[in-house]
Amino acid sequence: MTRRTLLLGAGVGAVSVLLASCTPGPDPTPAPTATAKPTPGPTPSNGVPLPTAVVRSAWSTDPFALGAASFMPVGAQPGVRDALARPVGDRLFFAGEATSSDAPGTMRGALRSGQRAAVELLDAAESGERIAVIGAGLAGSAAAARLIDGGAEVTVLEARPRVGGRIESWTDDAWPVPVQFGGWLLGGADAELRGDLETLGTPIADLVPAGWFTADGEVEPVDAQPMQAAIDAASSLLADVSLSDAFSEAGVDVADPGITALLAFVAATTGADAEEVSAWFPPAVPGGDLAASTGDVIPVFDGMLDGAQVRLSSPVSRVAYDDTGVSLRLGTGESLSFDRVVVTVPLGVLKQQAIEFHPALPLTHRGAITALAMGAIETIWLQFEEPFWDAEASIWHVVDGDAPIRTWINLLPATGEPILVGLVGGAAAEEFAALKTDEAVAAAASSLGFFVPAGTP
Ligand SMILES: Cc1cc2nc3c(=O)[nH]c(=O)nc-3n(C[C@H](O)[C@H](O)[C@H](O)COP(=O)(O)OP(=O)(O)OC[C@H]3O[C@@H](n4cnc5c(N)ncnc54)[C@H](O)[C@@H]3O)c2cc1C
Incomplete structure (x- = not known):
C-alpha cells in the first residue's frame, strides 16, 4: 500500500452537562492509567527528535475500566x-x-x-x-x-x-497543559456541554478543520460518504454484517487509503475495529467540527x-x-x-x-452484558522541545501498513505547545497497551517520520 498521511475532520460525540459543585474528599491523584515521565527509547533514525516528556494511558488493563467504550x-x-x-x-x-x-x-x-x-x-x-x-x-x-x-x-x-x-485530566509541572487520558473531544452535537464547560472556565479549543494530507503535502477534503454508503448497503441485507464486509457490499475498496484512514479514525475514537463492529448499529460516522478540552x-x-x-x-x-x-x-x-x-x-x-x-x-441484563462488546482506545502524549513538523491541521492520519499509531492530534495550533497526541484503537490499542514505554515511544517515532519536513537530518 502506498504510504500516505491524512488529515481527517471528525465528529466524536461529547457531552452536555449541568454542572453543580463539590470537593469529594482527598485530592484526585493520578490514576494507575498514567505512566508518568518519559523513558525515551533509542534515537529514531527518521529525523523525529526525542520527546522531552511522554505519558500514556492503559485503559485496556485498568481493572476499573477494562476497555475504553462499548460497541455493538x-x-x-x-x-x-x-x-x-x-x-x-x-x-x-x-x-x-x-x-x-x-x-x-x-x-x-x-x-x-x-x-x-x-x-x-x-x-x-x-x-x-x-x-x-x-x-x-x-x-x-x-x-x-x-x-x-x-x-x-x-x-x-x-x-x-x-x-x-x-475522563482523566492529569496535571504535572512537566506539562504546560493538562494531559487528557480519556474522553476530551467534543463534536458538533456537544454544543451544550461545550457551553457549560466554558461557563465554568474550562478552556475548549477548536481543532483546525482537516482534510487529506498527502505525501506531497497537499491537503484534500476527506469524504466520509463511502462509510454511509456501506451502512446503507448493509441495512437492506437479511442479516447483520461487519462494517468492513459492508464496505465490500457497497463496492468500496477497504484498502483505499482514504477508507483505511477513516476506519483507523473510527477505531481510535470508538475502540471498535471494522471487522468486529455491526454495520446495522455502527459507531458514529466521523464528520463535522471537532473541539478539545484543553484544561482541567x-x-x-x-x-x-x-x-x-x-x-x-x-x-x-x-x-x-x-x-x-x-x-x-x-x-x-x-x-x-x-x-x-x-x-x-x-x-x-x-x-x-x-x-x-x-x-x-x-x-x-446478563444477556445484554454478554451481547455488547468493549472496545479499546489508548493514547500517548509526546512533548517536544520545539515543533519538528510544519502542518497547521490538528488531526493527522497516517495511512501506512507499518505505522503502529495512525491517528494523531497536533496540539500546536490549539495550544501553542509542541505536543502531539497519538490515538490507537481496536486490537492495535490492546497491542499498544502491552508495550513498554520505550517501545511505545519508538512506535510513535516510527509513525511520525512522515511529518519530518524533507531535508531534515
Ligand atoms: C481513551 C478514551 C478516549 C475517549 N474519547 C472520547 C471522546 O473524545 N469523546 C467522547 O465523547 N467520549 C470519549 N470517550 C468515552 C467517554 O470517556 C466515556 O464514554 C465516558 O467517560 C464514560 O463515563 P461513564 O460514567 O459511563 O463510565 P466511567 O467514566 O468509566 O465511570 C465509571 C466509574 O465506576 C468506577 N468503578 C469501576 N468499578 C467499580 C467498583 N467495583 N466499585 C466502585 N466503583 C467502580 C470507575 O472507577 C469509574 O470512575 C473516550 C474514552 C476513552 C477511554
Missing part, C-alpha cells in the same frame, strides 16, 4: 442497551455510556444516562431515602447531582482514588458531586438486593445498606463479573 458487535440484537438500562425491582438502577442508545461510547451518552437513571429512581423513591451511586465517572456524577436536586441523601462509592472515571475537567466533577458523600478508593465487590433495600460490600470487607442504588460501572467491569450480584441479575 456483529449480530447484536436491537434493544440490548435498553435492556441493560432497565431497573431491577425498583432497587437497582443502571447508567453509564453502555446503557445509552442515543450516544453510546461517548461522554454525552454517559451524562444523559446518569440523569435518566436518577429520574427513574426518584420516581420510585420516597422522600429522604438513602441512595448509593457506584462509580464517580460522568454517569455517576450526573446521577448524583440530579438525585441531590431531588432531595435524596447520596453516597458515591468510587473504586479509584480520584473522580472522573474514563476534574473541577466539573467536583461541581456535580457537591452535596454528596464521596468515598474514594472504595471498590464495591458485592450487591445484594431484595424488596426492602440493597446491601453493598466493599473491597475492604465493610458492608453498607441503602434504599436504592445506581450502578454506573463500565461494561468491561460487568463483563468481568468484578461485582457479584445477589440474586444474579435478570437474564435480560
Whole structure:
C-alpha cells in the first residue's frame, strides 16, 4: 500500500452537562492509567527528535475500566442497551455510556444516562431515602447531582482514588497543559456541554478543520460518504454484517487509503475495529467540527458531586438486593445498606463479573452484558522541545501498513505547545497497551517520520 498521511475532520460525540459543585474528599491523584515521565527509547533514525516528556494511558488493563467504550458487535440484537438500562425491582438502577442508545461510547451518552437513571429512581423513591451511586465517572456524577436536586441523601462509592472515571485530566509541572487520558473531544452535537464547560472556565479549543494530507503535502477534503454508503448497503441485507464486509457490499475498496484512514479514525475514537463492529448499529460516522478540552475537567466533577458523600478508593465487590433495600460490600470487607442504588460501572467491569450480584441479575441484563462488546482506545502524549513538523491541521492520519499509531492530534495550533497526541484503537490499542514505554515511544517515532519536513537530518 502506498504510504500516505491524512488529515481527517471528525465528529466524536461529547457531552452536555449541568454542572453543580463539590470537593469529594482527598485530592484526585493520578490514576494507575498514567505512566508518568518519559523513558525515551533509542534515537529514531527518521529525523523525529526525542520527546522531552511522554505519558500514556492503559485503559485496556485498568481493572476499573477494562476497555475504553462499548460497541455493538456483529449480530447484536436491537434493544440490548435498553435492556441493560432497565431497573431491577425498583432497587437497582443502571447508567453509564453502555446503557445509552442515543450516544453510546461517548461522554454525552454517559451524562444523559446518569440523569435518566436518577429520574427513574426518584420516581420510585420516597422522600429522604438513602441512595448509593457506584462509580464517580460522568454517569455517576450526573446521577448524583440530579438525585441531590431531588432531595435524596447520596453516597458515591468510587473504586479509584480520584473522580472522573474514563475522563482523566492529569496535571504535572512537566506539562504546560493538562494531559487528557480519556474522553476530551467534543463534536458538533456537544454544543451544550461545550457551553457549560466554558461557563465554568474550562478552556475548549477548536481543532483546525482537516482534510487529506498527502505525501506531497497537499491537503484534500476527506469524504466520509463511502462509510454511509456501506451502512446503507448493509441495512437492506437479511442479516447483520461487519462494517468492513459492508464496505465490500457497497463496492468500496477497504484498502483505499482514504477508507483505511477513516476506519483507523473510527477505531481510535470508538475502540471498535471494522471487522468486529455491526454495520446495522455502527459507531458514529466521523464528520463535522471537532473541539478539545484543553484544561482541567476534574473541577466539573467536583461541581456535580457537591452535596454528596464521596468515598474514594472504595471498590464495591458485592450487591445484594431484595424488596426492602440493597446491601453493598466493599473491597475492604465493610458492608453498607441503602434504599436504592445506581450502578454506573463500565461494561468491561460487568463483563468481568468484578461485582457479584445477589440474586444474579435478570437474564435480560446478563444477556445484554454478554451481547455488547468493549472496545479499546489508548493514547500517548509526546512533548517536544520545539515543533519538528510544519502542518497547521490538528488531526493527522497516517495511512501506512507499518505505522503502529495512525491517528494523531497536533496540539500546536490549539495550544501553542509542541505536543502531539497519538490515538490507537481496536486490537492495535490492546497491542499498544502491552508495550513498554520505550517501545511505545519508538512506535510513535516510527509513525511520525512522515511529518519530518524533507531535508531534515
Ligand atoms: C481513551 C478514551 C478516549 C475517549 N474519547 C472520547 C471522546 O473524545 N469523546 C467522547 O465523547 N467520549 C470519549 N470517550 C468515552 C467517554 O470517556 C466515556 O464514554 C465516558 O467517560 C464514560 O463515563 P461513564 O460514567 O459511563 O463510565 P466511567 O467514566 O468509566 O465511570 C465509571 C466509574 O465506576 C468506577 N468503578 C469501576 N468499578 C467499580 C467498583 N467495583 N466499585 C466502585 N466503583 C467502580 C470507575 O472507577 C469509574 O470512575 C473516550 C474514552 C476513552 C477511554
